Amino acid sequence: MAIDLKGLPIAITGASSGIGLYAALACARAGMPVTVAARRADRLAEVVDRIRGEGGRAVAVECDVTDPVQCRAITDRTIAEFGSIYAVFANAGYGLEKPFLGMSDAEIRAIFETNYFGTINTIRPALDAMLSAGRGHVLVCSSCLSKIGLPLYSAYCATKAAQDDLSRALRHELRFAGHGDVHVSSVHPIGTRTELFETKKFLSGGQSKVLPPDSQRRLQSPEVVARAIVRCLRRPRGEVWTSLPTRLAMAAALAMPGLADWGIGLAVGSRLRKSEGG
Numbered sequence: 001m002a003i004d005l006k007g008l009p010i011a012i013t014g015a016s017s018g019i020g021l022y023a024a025l026a027c028a029r030a031g032m033p034v035t036v037a038a039r040r041a042d043r044l045a046e047v048v049d050r051i052r053g054e055g056g057r058a059v060a061v062e063c064d065v066t067d068p069v070q071c072r073a074i075t076d077r078t079i080a081e082f083g084s085i086y087a088v089f090a091n092a093g094y095g096l097e098k099p100f101l102g103m104s105d106a107e108i109r110a111i112f113e114t115n116y117f118g119t120i121n122t123i124r125p126a127l128d129a130m131l132s133a134g135r136g137h138v139l140v141c142s143s144c145l146s147k148i149g150l151p152l153y154s155a156y157c158a159t160k161a162a163q164d165d166l167s168r169a170l171r172h173e174l175r176f177a178g179h180g181d182v183h184v185s186s187v188h189p190i191g192t193r194t195e196l197f198e199t200k201k202f203l204s205g206g207q208s209k210v211l212p213p214d215s216q217r218r219l220q221s222p223e224v225v226a227r228a229i230v231r232c233l234r235r236p237r238g239e240v241w242t243s244l245p246t247r248l249a250m251a252a253a254l255a256m257p258g259l260a261d262w263g264i265g266l267a268v269g270s271r272l273r274k275s276e277g278g
């Protein structure tokens with residue numbers, strides 16, 4: 001039976017834009033009180049106003065997910081405001097397109113601090129509350145790229161794979177420890193129209209060398225991801241995918257890594273060689 005989400009509070013990080021913002025709107029429309037968290041307080045205030053304007057309940061927590069103390073405040077505030085925390089969506093993150101040999105240790109550690117450790121900082125306090133309540137749902141925004149390593153995306157793909165593996169292992173651990181009503185799901189969006197690409201361009205120092213020039217036209221809307229998240233909250237499952245062809249391609253890539261390497265060479269090899277002047 002589907003879970004009735006009305007009145008079940010959710011906290012969402014990275015809710016000042018993109019997937020997190022649309023997930024917050026969709027959850028609020030499904031009747032969930034929402035805590036929106038990110039660093040840009042002005043953007044969060046707009047999201048809260050929008051949700052309240054539609055008759056929903058929302059509160060903002062300004063937070064850098066790299067700080068565990070600030071992340072604990074997300075759970076604390078949700079419980080203080082709405083009485084409990086039913087779900088958490090660890091979504092804050094950013095992309096980086098750089099060759100492995102061109103990246104500093106600091107750059108690699110920084111993306112892990114946000115994408116991976118930020119996830120841990122976010123879900124730990126929420127999990128404590130969920131285990132006490134005997135039910136809940138942890139969602140983690142990984143990526144379709146969690147299953148393969150793309151050239152120039154070693155750091156980003158590694159953070160997404162780490163989130164994926166964390167989610168899967170935690171799901172088993174909770175189930176085997178008798179906490180089967182605390183669900184854990186990883187979310188695997190394909191390219192989605194958000195600010196991620198602008199931020200990535202800024203951090204990576206220019207236009208993408210890997211993505212085709214017309215890739216922006218083929219991006220899915222963040223609303224598609226948001227709807228898939230609400231569906232998963234209603235009917236929990238281990239992984240959320242927003243494109244069946246991509247899911248099947250990733251399954252094939254895992255089963256046949258040699259074929260996947262050939263496909264990656266075909267898809268991006270010539271662009272990369274051209275950018276290297278080869």
Ligand SMILES: NC(=O)c1ccc[n+]([C@@H]2O[C@H](COP(=O)([O-])OP(=O)(O)OC[C@H]3O[C@@H](n4cnc5c(N)ncnc54)[C@H](OP(=O)(O)O)[C@@H]3O)[C@@H](O)[C@H]2O)c1
Nearest residue numbers: 014016017018019039040064065092093191192194195196
């Ligand atoms: N867009 C895609 O194609 C795509 C595909 C697969 C997976 N994803 C994943 O989707 C998630 C959301 O990204 P998006 O595409 O929606 O991009 P986005 O529009 O750039 O949103 C990223 C969000 O993360 C927040 N954030 C970044 N660093 C943070 C930090 N240190 N502390 C707190 N919040 C932080 C940003 O808010 P502030 O700047 O206000 O802090 C923003 O709200 C990411 O994990 C990304 O890896 C995206």
